[in-house]
Amino acid sequence: MSDQSKKFRVAVVGATGAVGQEMLRTLERRQFPAESLLPLSSSRSAGTKLIFNGQEVEVQEAAPESFENIDLALFSAGGSISKKLAPEAAKRGAIVVDNTSAFRMDEDVPLVVPEVNPDHLDDHQGIIANPNCSTIQMVAALEPVRKAFGLNRIIVSTYQAVSGAGADAIDEMYDQSRAVLEGKKAEANILPVSGDKKHYQIAFNAVPQIDLFQENGFTFEEMKMINETKKITGDPDLSVAATCVRLPVETGHSESVFFEVNHDGVTKEDVFRVLKEAPGVTVMDDPSEQLYPMAVDAAGKDDVFVGRLRKDLTDDRGFHCWIVADNLLKGAALNSVQIAETLVQKGLLK
Amino acid sequence: MSDQSKKFRVAVVGATGAVGQEMLRTLERRQFPAESLLPLSSSRSAGTKLIFNGQEVEVQEAAPESFENIDLALFSAGGSISKKLAPEAAKRGAIVVDNTSAFRMDEDVPLVVPEVNPDHLDDHQGIIANPNCSTIQMVAALEPVRKAFGLNRIIVSTYQAVSGAGADAIDEMYDQSRAVLEGKKAEANILPVSGDKKHYQIAFNAVPQIDLFQENGFTFEEMKMINETKKITGDPDLSVAATCVRLPVETGHSESVFFEVNHDGVTKEDVFRVLKEAPGVTVMDDPSEQLYPMAVDAAGKDDVFVGRLRKDLTDDRGFHCWIVADNLLKGAALNSVQIAETLVQKGLLK
Known part of the structure; x- marks a missing residue:
């Protein structure tokens, strides 16, 4: 069962990209229960200031240690970043929702459209893949x-x-x-x-x-x-x-x-x-x-x-x-956030 | 059998339109054996001067009488003009190649792509249809x-x-x-x-x-x-x-x-x-x-x-x-001119 009052520490990897930006906006407008928001990116965009839920947050360079104390990590920074960092995030206890093709066809990674196959989430091993937009x-x-x-x-x-x-x-x-x-x-x-x-x-x-x-x-x-x-x-x-x-x-x-x-x-x-x-x-x-x-x-x-x-x-x-x-929405950011919402509803995000 | 030295009196209906212009250029560059070229159009464009094979020709308003002494009439001025004037042209002895949808599905009108079904030309009754571009x-x-x-x-x-x-x-x-x-x-x-x-x-x-x-x-x-x-x-x-x-x-x-x-x-x-x-x-x-x-x-x-x-x-x-x-070319003007060329080769245009 889910605890509806619980809030989560969220990281967005690729926060300054087209989909990452849309992820932040989608988390905001759907009032995802975020206790904190950590925007991550490559070193090139680190230091950029973003506004999330009215608060200024600074983009940090993504590294394995970034995911200490993170409950949920949304990835959309390209397949090679996901391959490198998603397992690091999962190892540190975060649930990863990955919007790249890096893990989609892996047998132990659920590939989920929440309206279609929410039950596939039940067996996740820490990484969940967001399907391709098309x-x-x-x-x-x-x-x-x-x-x-x-x-x-x-x-x-x-x-x-x-x-x-x-x-x-x-x-x-x-x-x-x-x-x-x-x-x-x-x-x-x-x-x-x-x-x-x-x-x-x-x-x-x-x-x-x-x-x-x-x-x-x-x-x-x-x-x-x-x-x-x-x-x-x-x-x-x-x-x-x-x-x-x-x-x-x-x-x-x-x-x-x-x-x-x-x-x-x-x-x-x-x-x-x-x-x-x-x-x-x-x-x-x-x-x-x-x-x-x-x-x-x-x-x-x-x-x-x-x-x-x-x-x-x-x-x-x-x-x-x-x-x-x-x-960018149903094809990427929205579907990723909907996966996170479904994890909350199912009590899988703790 | 065809007489390769024979030349034909050609009319182009809709000569100032996108396809009509392409028809004139295509007749020129493929050296269609044209004795004369009569560009026809609505009253709005009549009087426009065009160059065909280095000679200035004046666009005239299309009317039933326009087709007296015409051997070949290429139509591309919309279905309603074709419905009205193509039978008039055919009645006066011209062979019509019509680029509109007016007659395409008529049983006694061949619908021809010269590389595909040139033999359908053999039974023409004066009007031949050019298929839709797509x-x-x-x-x-x-x-x-x-x-x-x-x-x-x-x-x-x-x-x-x-x-x-x-x-x-x-x-x-x-x-x-x-x-x-x-x-x-x-x-x-x-x-x-x-x-x-x-x-x-x-x-x-x-x-x-x-x-x-x-x-x-x-x-x-x-x-x-x-x-x-x-x-x-x-x-x-x-x-x-x-x-x-x-x-x-x-x-x-x-x-x-x-x-x-x-x-x-x-x-x-x-x-x-x-x-x-x-x-x-x-x-x-x-x-x-x-x-x-x-x-x-x-x-x-x-x-x-x-x-x-x-x-x-x-x-x-x-x-x-x-x-x-x-x-505009294979989908319209070129295919119409190729139909005319095939009529010449088959000795059907006299």
Whole structure:
């Protein structure tokens, strides 16, 4: 059982980054029971002053000792930092909620979307992984459908915002846009992947690469969507395919999703009924009013928005839909904080 | 048999529009055997002077009598103009190549991509339809695959450029981009569909509506892709599904395509072999070099570019790919001129 009056000592690793900043704001506005807040970062940003719950806090350089006397550590500072410091935090008794891909596929690390698989938290070993942004919004919308009608197959094509690649990528998109509007050449130094060999213009373009290519020709982002979806749903036989594409959109990932249920005769109305009751999901779907979700509207909102639901014209079990969410909120910061809240509710955070 | 020395009297209806202008340039650079060129338009643009093959020509207002003594009339001035004037042109002995959706699904009107179904031209009754831009590039790439391995199913999600909605839509995208960069509100008056009730921001957004919604919840653009693909391939049983999305890209449509062949054991290399020999198709696919097609690179080029080819990880017959083409060229003007060239080669244009 949980003690509702208890407050926790919270650390945020990567506190000055795009997601880290959003984590602080989300902890504040959802009134997470924080006794104290320790913002951590690389040495480069250490010393920065931030305001949390009206109090000034100074960013400190993240080190193993930072996690002494910390109950909860939210990580979003890149996979290598997590690999190095998350085990140190866990060793010192903190529960880690990690927003990188470092531990997601580890067998003893729960990968959690609180609306979907909160029970996976029960067996945590100190580190809990936050799924990839593009995975979270898809499973949040599709898991209620899977529970109601079964699910054989998902084929998704994504329309992903640059903020998923960090604040520098946002700047690059706007700088390039300005250059193109002035008739100049767009300079590319970051996207599609800062650590890859070649960089391409994102302004007024669509780039079919997010993260590095894998041996099998899929990108790592695509494999994350495939493997994480199977792990979160607990269904290794679910057929998932993904094509991940970066767009000149600041915030808000959109997804064109085909899914196949495993019962005959399921109607569009049946699926609507399930989606309308799904926690964290808002249905926005009325063709007669041109009502459908879009990235610019979803940015800044907590929910996962679903629209353009159609039954396939030839496959009785097939459906198409359009899923949009704020990739920094439900795709990252909000989902991490929701995991922390669920840990509190379950009495797992002590 | 064709008389290679014969020259033809050509009219272009909608000569001052985005596609019309591209038609004139395409006729010039491909040295279409034009004896004369008559640019036609609405009364608003009549009187405009254009240069064609080094000669000044004056745009005239399109009327039924305009087509007296015309051998070939290329139409791209909207469906209502085509409905009114294409039959008048045909009645006067001109062969019409119509780039609107007015006649595409008419039984006695061939719908032609010259690399795919040139034989459909043989039975024309005076009007030939140019397919929708997003359909052309998809069938150009997939028909060689269908011929080699059969095709059961296509599921496509599109990433379409604003130039498909005309020159005003391009201006709107750049005006909105400028406004957003200056911290102002983006004003929307045209997209997603100029004739629809509501208009939404396209700059830094992705809008899942192209053309008007139909009764079944699909948009007209989506139904064009579905129905035209079946007609062009001559396979009414082919399962086709489409989700069409407008992006802030000036020119160049991209498509994320899943297709299912109807033979077991087809490999990625088998599909590559077929695509590399396909006329009008260029394979751009090397993950190790981050080589894949993108809209900004395809703009201004004639070919259909295919990359990101992957075999599905669970469906032995399933493949994913990324198809990009210039929607004003192969998607419109070039394909229309290629239809005219094929008519000449077949001796059908006399």
